[in-house]
Amino acid sequence: MQNNTLSRSELDTAGKVLNIHYGDVLIKYGSVLDASDQTIPYIVPGNESPNYVHLQDGDVVIADTAEDETVGKTTEIYNVLGSKIEAGLHTIPCRPIIPFAPKYLGYYMNTPCYHKQLIPLMQGIKVLSVSKGNISKTEISAPNSLEEQEKISSLLYLLDQRAAIQSKIIEALKKYKRGLLMHYFSDDRTQQWTHYSISQIGKVITGSTPPTNDRSNYDGELLFCSPGDVGEEKYISSTEKRVSPKGFALGRPLPPNSVIVTCIGLIGKLGIATTGMITNQQINALVVSEGFDHEFIYYAFENFFPEYRSKVSMQTLPILSKSEFEKLIIKAPVLDVQLKISSHLASMDRRIEHTQKELNLLFEQRRGIIQQLFI
Template identity: 30%
Template sequence: MKVEREVPLSECCEVVSGGTPKTGVASYWHGEIPWATPKDLGSLSGKYISETPRKITQEGLDSCGATLLPAGSVLFSSRAPIGHVAVNAISMATNQGFKSFIPKPDYLDASYLYHWLRASRPYLESLGNGATFKEISKSTVGKVKIPLPSIDDQRKVARVLDRVDELCAKRCEAIDLLDELAQSIFLDMFGDPVVNSRELPTLPMSEIGKITTGSTPPRSNPRNYGNSIEWIKSDNIDNSSVYLTSAAERLSEDGAKIARIVDPGSILVTCIAGSTAAIGSSAIANRRVSFNQQINAITPFNADSLFLYYQLRLAKPLILEKVTGGVKFLVSKSRFGSVVLLNPPHAEQREFSKRAGLVLGLQDMNRAHLAELRSLFSSLQHSAFRKELLPA
């Protein structure tokens, strides 16, 4: 790929800031113009943004100095955080957390710019300034230089990266669908645990397993922390994975002596959080772990762990009923243990676990393929902007 030159972004596209109409003026809101925020880009699963939760009126647009970006522009969040990127599929405006780009036709390809901005995120983040939060200014981003091969070569690079991106998206979709399949198998076999319409036997959780609340060994004694055993926090409980993710922090042998530890097969559940959205998130421990006080764990007496895990996910409304409020939302050990769950015969639980295990095997296969694709994408991305992806 022949790169003719490196060009400042301000020379190959129009750099546009956003704005926010006054929230107290009703006539500025609930119009027909999509209005994007950085949060909207953070939740995207692909390259394009085609709708936004909030919309403004033409009067609102005129009041705040925002620009209506034509379809095919590239939205770039310039603060909180720096680096979210998307191409708008329809005309839209943005708030002031963006420095967006309207590429010059036949000079800069929007998809090429999209991929270059993603690849350059660490560098662009380093250009941010500010005490409360980092922000990259319009003048600064306009001076950033982008390697600019011919428009045909730009489109070739974008097509290659788009294809791998699409394959990654399909693997992610397959993983999500398989998760839905496992939940559907549970519902087909046992019904909804929230309502128990099949009138299956039930027990409070405290009779299904041992309930343990985590703890934090005193940090005043640095000898409590080391390399002996993982110390799980709520961010290691992610519903995209059946099992706990790896903890960044570990306890020492001294710390482990005063910590709360559970064995493999236990299910850890977030029970203290700043938002109810996190309450009830669960994951299975596939190794012996310690954990902090934001988490309650249940170690089954006889129940199948995989059966119990999927039931807890589907029964999250029952856990939320036990929440008490305050500065943070809380489900205490006793209230957690009082949640009533289905307790069908163990043979039926094991049959579900067998079926769900097959689904998890397919998920693992797709995750392995996804990891390979992401590695390939990273390599291609690295080559593309170092003039290596296409022959000269």
């Protein structure tokens, strides 16, 4: 089928004809796409393709270009309900010539079973692509019974719907937590709090990297934390590398409950060390003194650093040196109030983490079902 070559600049949030862009197929859309989804962009009026055979329920749109082997990602259109839809730049729209159950092709063509057919057909070095001719060489496997196909697609669709709901719950919880941060650290609440420099709150330790010419530096049992280990989870309890303290200056290892802050590039990614570890030079860590709650300081940083990042974002390579970090000012109440605030925020973090684990379990169940159904 026909596709257009419209760029993002030729799309808008309003119009008469919808457009399926390959970037959205690769990243935004799932295996099936509800055509009534209000986030699908429109073609800027006047740029519509003349005599276009618009997409209909059951058509699939394949992304024919990507920077990696995700090329070939597919979405099946459903719930068109009279809408006019074009397949856009770098897509291959296909219409089945034999009957398939609704949504079956969308799910099947995103399985490893189908995608492995595409890998030897991909062309390119920096950017990979697959042609219409090569797509036509691939094979579709399906039960002969449309009823059985429908059972498969319905099960996967229900799992996707449940995952979508779970994702919305997570976003709502994160939004509520952001509201709590704004509430607890608002100017009205903090005007009675004491101002402290970071150097007054604790000892700052800047990491270093052990010499690589002596491999024995990397044969130890101490965790080695780099910026890639920071930011995904609040508590850092494991890393890919382990090192020996002998490759570092004495006193470099961090004690548990140190607050870790990235200080080069993306400044202010945060974590809390749950065990002794060593960090590299792109991290400042704060060993919190008595009279301060390390979790409260973590949340104070979580509130502080987004605004700080926006101030230094125009720099070629933003750097927060140890001396500059020590001069930063954080407001804090007495310890009892710190503990109450951090306890409330920590309970929200635990709820978000639990909900995220449930979502991850759904994804694992989905992968397992696909492996069993499509061999």
